Amino acid sequence: xxxxxxxxxxxxxxxxxxxLPGVGSKTAMRLVLHLxxxxxxxxxxxxxxxxxxxxxxxxCKVCHNISDTDTCDICANxxxxxxxxxxxxxxxxxxxxxxxxxxxxxxxxxxxxISPMDGIGPSDLQIQSLIERVNAGDIxxxxxxxxxxxEGDTTNFYIYRKLSxxxxxxxxxxxxxxxxxxxxxxxxxxxGRSIVNRTPFNISL
Amino acid sequence: xxxxxxxxxxxxxxxxxxxLPGVGSKTAMRLVLHLxxxxxxxxxxxxxxxxxxxxxxxxCKVCHNISDTDTCDICANxxxxxxxxxxxxxxxxxxxxxxxxxxxxxxxxxxxxISPMDGIGPSDLQIQSLIERVNAGDIxxxxxxxxxxxEGDTTNFYIYRKLSxxxxxxxxxxxxxxxxxxxxxxxxxxxGRSIVNRTPFNISL
Numbered sequence: 001x002x003x004x005x006x007x008x009x010x011x012x013x014x015x016x017x018x019x020l021p022g023v024g025s026k027t028a029m030r031l032v033l034h035l036x037x038x039x040x041x042x043x044x045x046x047x048x049x050x051x052x053x054x055x056x057x058x059x060c061k062v063c064h065n066i067s068d069t070d071t072c073d074i075c076a077n078x079x080x081x082x083x084x085x086x087x088x089x090x091x092x093x094x095x096x097x098x099x100x101x102x103x104x105x106x107x108x109x110x111x112x113x114i115s116p117m118d119g120i121g122p123s124d125l126q127i128q129s130l131i132e133r134v135n136a137g138d139i140x141x142x143x144x145x146x147x148x149x150x151e152g153d154t155t156n157f158y159i160y161r162k163l164s165x166x167x168x169x170x171x172x173x174x175x176x177x178x179x180x181x182x183x184x185x186x187x188x189x190x191x192g193r194s195i196v197n198r199t200p201f202n203i204s205l
Numbered sequence: 206x207x208x209x210x211x212x213x214x215x216x217x218x219x220x221x222x223x224x225l226p227g228v229g230s231k232t233a234m235r236l237v238l239h240l241x242x243x244x245x246x247x248x249x250x251x252x253x254x255x256x257x258x259x260x261x262x263x264x265c266k267v268c269h270n271i272s273d274t275d276t277c278d279i280c281a282n283x284x285x286x287x288x289x290x291x292x293x294x295x296x297x298x299x300x301x302x303x304x305x306x307x308x309x310x311x312x313x314x315x316x317x318x319i320s321p322m323d324g325i326g327p328s329d330l331q332i333q334s335l336i337e338r339v340n341a342g343d344i345x346x347x348x349x350x351x352x353x354x355x356e357g358d359t360t361n362f363y364i365y366r367k368l369s370x371x372x373x374x375x376x377x378x379x380x381x382x383x384x385x386x387x388x389x390x391x392x393x394x395x396x397g398r399s400i401v402n403r404t405p406f407n408i409s410l
Contacts, residue, residue: 004303006278006296007271013258016251020236029297031225032258036271040259046221047256050240053218054248057241066212066241073211091211092234098209 062133064109064126066091074098074106081105083140087130087159089113089147097145105143108133113151114158122158130159134166141169148175174199267338269314269331271296279303279311286310288345292335292364294318294352302350310348313338318356319363327363335364339371346374353380379404 005011010032017028035043059065060072063085067073074080074094084105088094094107110125122128134142142163146152160170176194177186186194210216215237222233240248264270265277268290272278279285279299289310293299299312315330327333339347347368351357365375381399382391391399 004300006299007262007273009254009258009262009273010271010296013254016254019251021239022232022235027227030227032255033296034226035255035259036262038259043259044256046224047252049214049218049221050237050255051249051252053214053237054240054243054245057212057214066215068212068214091238094211095209 063107064111064129065094065107079104083138084143085130085133085139085141086143086145088145089152093145105141110146110155113146113149113155115151115154125155127159127162131162131166134163134168139168141171144170144172268312269316269334270299270312284309288343289348290335290338290344290346291348291350293350294357298350310346315351315360318351318354318360320356320359330360332364332367336367336371339368339373344373346376349375349377 005014013032013035014025014028017023017031018025020028023031035046056068058067058070060067060075061070062075063072065072065074069076075082081104085108086097086103086105087108087110088097089110089112091109094109097103097107108126108130110127110130112120112125114120114122114125130142133139142159144156144159146155156172163170174197175190176197177183177190183191210219218237218240219230219233222228222236223230225233228236240251261273263272263275265272265280266275267280268277270277270279274281280287286309290313291302291308291310292313292315293302294315294317296314299314302308302312313331313335315332315335317325317330319325319327319330335347338344347364349361349364351360361377368375379402380395381402382388382395388396
């Protein structure tokens, strides 16, 4: 259906929204008409927040996490354990681990995982800078916290090969049955691994 | 879950997106990270298109349709039939009817329908200005093209009472079985009405 927009301003805004992933032209229209009903100030604030984010946001020069400053809050925090690096795929993973409040070390954001199908190789990721961080010394442990997928495992293995001579302790986040999972519906690989990698019973868990 | 945003710029942009209807904080985060991967120019263009729309868009002083000018393209078009007014709920309905290419008259956008449940009364809608348009003369027909819902019917009836003394011809868009509908799954009211309001057989339909 060819759309007959009564206004070019409207058409342009709808087209811009429809470029967003998962937003079709009908949803875009609904969002734009919603914005038209808001007061001018809050719509200006919305538009400016997007423009400022893109213009001003930085990526931490140490861990490549998103940041308002050259070095992110975590890398700049003297109370974090700078001898431990947790390797993650993206910014959301940093936020998810931070939300657990179980980790006091630093991070290294790869910006993706190795995926030949999508044409993503090691050189497209922040792997070289991880190796440099480790080789610079003062690192005792690197925790690989990538998703337990084929791509994640490939990336884990690639990093393992690159760091195996460095003498740094390499660990992987525990894989097993998730909280509240039903055993009978857990896949064989996960369940098998959870028995092989059983841990001492601990009343506090 | 309390979110620990690594950047206030990021947090602000995510919060702004999450204010949109149907957009939760996870979707907002996904959209914002998508924008971060686009080049600065196209993100500026996106933000500016929203701000400009809200700042500059007008509503036609005749029919209240959205417009870039004081009078919309349809009301300003001498080739449209200005003696016919099609009353619709909103801008999307104008666009939907225009897309059919079956109507050459003008519109009147009410901006909603009467809905006591939502606290929307006649004075919240562009009904008074419709009456004034009709009373100003030169109008031969008013087509009521509201959705066939209780609120639409209430609004139709309200307009009917207000215009019944004006001598203008009042009509309602045809209600019946929709193209490609299966008769056995059509509701009783629609099917019953489609028989009562049957039209002469026409080979061109």
